[in-house]
Amino acid sequence: MPTQALDTFAAHLSADRQQAVRANVTRAHDRRTAILFDQLGDPDALRRAAGAIKQHVVENLDTLLPAAEARLQANGVQVHWASTPTEACAAVHGIMTARGATKAVKSKTMVSEEIELNPYLEARGIDVVETDLGEFIVQIDGDHPSHIIAPIVHKNRREIATSFERHGLGDYNDEPEVITRRARAHLRQKYLQADVGITGGNFLSVESGRLVLVTNEGNARFCLAATKCHIAIIGIEKLVPRDRDLGALLNLLARSATGQQITVYTEFVAGPHASGQVDGPEEMHVVLVDNGRTEALASDCREILRCIRCGACMNVCPVYRQASGHAYRSVYPGPVGAVLTPLLAGKQFPAYADLPKASSLCGACNEVCPVDIPIPDLLLRLRDRGKREGAPAAKVGTPPMGAWALLASQPTAWKAALAGGAVINHLPTKLLPIPALQSWTSTRTLPEWRGGHFRKWMKSRPQPQA
């Protein structure tokens, strides 16, 4: 039976890489559990409340988006709208060209990976430097992040040291502290020489227009403090209704993502710098990106738009732990990616219809999700869609169900099959032309077929009084 691409990827993953991924994300998951339950009385109730806040946002984007735009504009922020990756990239490029800007420093944002911003800008002569340490390493390696919070969870220190040496950052040294100090020194100058700071945004408060940026490294702060123009790119779903709702979400985000009570830096940006402040942007732009989000909004899987990008789901997912992030072939790996990627793909849905099948539907993702997204239900809906649309990627490795359904709705046929199935006790399974059976028995034995025995026993007993 042909197997799924993601399974094949997992089978070929080097033991080193698999161990690195599993150890790192398991640690993150354990930290999440510890801090949430140590510090809060009822973390699951908080998750449900946060889920309700975000569901409200998702279902009211028609009024909240214009309200957010108005507030941003009142704060002196210029608002741009982009339906597609090209439009979003062009908006960023246009802002830079208007300023004669050629150098950008960038803090980590997954939406910028979605729109493939760096290649677009670089092709047009803009120098873009990733400042998050993990993303910086990804950039100098020409690699892709494998996790939305910890981009290089798949790399070890030796690989990083080799990359640094190759990039001219000093002789080979794989001490994490040395690596970090070298990055600090190298990137300082990049910030100070840059024209523009590009960030994403964790949340945008509709009430105040405050854009919230969370980091541990201080790179988003530096991107803003050192440059004169701030460009923030965010998905249209990143809104939060009121400042006070940030109280719920900020109490969940860092705990869920990295097991911290709060990240080292939480920045609330309500516009360009204050007039009395020498440092900081004199101009601020927000680019609101659709890129398939309205498709997701129109679908029966719109709950996925609650996602606050914490990574807790992929940390706990047993499939992610075995396969690693790159197996998902997309910007968003793990459980969230298995739903979001096919949805954002729009007409390219069939190409990603296999991702929702890469799950045993264990439900651990929903249990850790800070906004209580019912991910297994969404995966099931997407499986239904994959089948209805006849997506070949969804079909791979899936036993046909039509004949089985016929059998299971006709008791006489069912009972006959119970009796007839005993043949597999006598025939080598290799001879049976049932792909699912072949797949099963490649790694597991099959129990003895005992069809009919229970029914015979049940019938032979005294019947219950009516």
Add this chain to the structure above:
Amino acid sequence: MATCLCDAFFDDVARATVEVLEHLGCTVEFPEGQTCCGQPAFNSGDWPASRKVVRHTVRTFAGDAPVIVPSGSCAAMLFHGAPLEFESEPDLGDVAALGHRTWELADFIVNGLGVTTWPGRCDARVAFHRSCHSRGTPSGEAALQLLESITGMTVLPFGEADQCCGFGGTFSVGFPHISAAMGNLKLDHVRETQPDLLVSADMSCLMHMGGLAEKAGNPIPTRHFAQVLRDALTPA
């Protein structure tokens, strides 16, 4: 509801379920027309095929007696999965009604009948695997509570107990490498405690883990918790 797996492979589990319920004073009916809860097709994304089977199940279990299932997975299909795939169907009401009176066995014993301790004896060190479909339901706790109450029984904790065993229905054949890796990881953790038995409330998980262990030449005895309860009543 015996479940299709027990109908085909694990007749003694279905038998133990009946015997346990009768011990508790229940009158157990077995509608002969039953086949399957419809989950395999549901998980595979073939919802029309699944709905066909669910409709048959609804007809077969007409009435208002509680439907008891020795499987968290099948029970969850009836009270969660089926309503999901029927949400735009005209007969959603009938499907939901069946779901409302469907119970996983351990949940029924502890929370339906109020029985929290189990008589008899079983001298065994047992690793208990709480299957994923009982996440967010009282079933896992209920089964554990009953097992721990049995004289002579030691239930042993093991590492990463919350992680899925890797069965996942058709996932086990569509993603065989990952499924086996997940199962073997769990078996490693379980074996560290050196249990006499690996027990669960779901035969699908046990069929997968037991099958992996046996194929690797290192079999591990598995029992459904209904069998453990039944056997405790007449200790050897």
Add this chain to the structure above:
Amino acid sequence: MSSSRDQILARVRAALDPLPERAPLPDWDRELVRLRTQAPPTDLWTQFAERLTNVNGTPLTDVAALVALLEANGWTHGYCDPALWPELQPAFPDSITVETAFDRSRVDDYAFGITAVTGAIAETGTLILGDLTTSRRLAALTPWTHVAVVRRAQIHPDIPSAIAAFPDDPNLVWVTGPSKTADVEGILVEGVHGPGCQVALLLG
């Protein structure tokens, strides 16, 4: 020809129109985010100092202690907000030199930067910086050591109260300890792009 804005909003409306009703905004209970503590709450500075220490920050209660820290580490040249310097200068020895203007072309000259806060949060050990109270953003960010001067009355008990008291400032930064990363094999390293030493100096 409609703009991207119009097209996006039209798609949003079309997506949401079929919904029979829209999910309401919950009036969530603030109790859900209350921190469970083993010990009964002490005064706000004590709790703040404890939480800051927990994340490897350095709470200090007098200028002498600050001077001792700077001298012990050889951090002998830095920056201070000119509005704060008169208060601190009497306790500073000549061996430590201070500029009250920040020159970004010489960032590496400043081993420390001393600036004021607009608030603090006790339950997290957080310092709240703002454009209106931080004399120079780069002075609070680029030196290895940042010294934030805090007054007792500025400390909020928790996150919800700090949010409720948001000042009208276009740039607020909640700073909770020294900058850090665990990107390399999950091993914690402090002092990445922001300070490696985060001091909170309580003055009155």
